[in-house]
Amino acid sequence: MNGVRSVRPYSRLSLLERNKQLLLENRQLRQQVVLLRGEARLARIDLLTGLDNRRGLLDKLSGLIDGAYRHHRSLAVALIDVDHFKIINDRLDHEAGDRALKLIAKAIQSVLRPSDVAGRYGGDELAVILDQSAFGQAFTPLERIRTAVSQLQVRGEDGKVIPLSISVGFTTLKADPASTWIGEDQIASERARLLKEADDALSLSKRQGRNQVNEYRPDLKTILAALKRTRPEMPAMPDPKKS
Secondary structure, X not given: OOOOXXXXXXXXXXXXXXXXXXXXXXXXXHHHHHHHHHXXXXXXXXXXXXXXXXXXXXXXXXXXXXXXXXXXXXXXXXXXXXXXXXXXXXXXXXXXXXXXXXXXXXXXXXHOOOOOEEEEEXXXXXXXXXXOOOHHHHHHHHHHHHHHHHOOEEEXXXXXXXXXXXXXXXXXXXXXXXXXXXXXHHHHHHHHHHHHXXXXXXXXXXXXXXXXXXXXXXXXXXXXXXXXXXXXXOOOOOXXXXX
């Protein structure tokens, strides 16, 4: 008929071939999704320690702050510094610091709950986020981490051994019960405040001789200023002994 095109129906064979092609394309898309997810995860993981890297850590902290305000929960943020890290590298070998970080990362992971977060904040500084933890709950696991690390040691290629220890500073967040929502700017502000307070508490631990856990408190600046006047130099580490 004029102006009318006849449509040839698909044969059973062509339908099967088309179905196979669609299945193949679907499988390839799923593989690409898995690959992209894996790459996204790796972009937030510190390859040396297996902990979250700085980017992953900060993203998770933002999410936990948001959750704390939405559900009226508390959380604790701790910064951890490896004591005498430069000396470990200088007196042993260049890879000794890496080995120390791996050992300490494992010690941290052995203490934390699945809901907690551990990450490498930068260099020899690590961080821990304890979900739903106020002061009374936060000190205990952090002290357990410190104790576990104090039982470790790192050995150099020449047989020299240096005992490991960490200094820890932490602060806590208790969301306002009247608040059920917090915007991105407020989350960023709270995140910066928590990290600054944890860092100030870490400074107190280091200034008082290292290998200890301290919580942030409002009068910390005054305390640190007084310690700086009375203790201008931090104690040095003794030479490592050969085993």
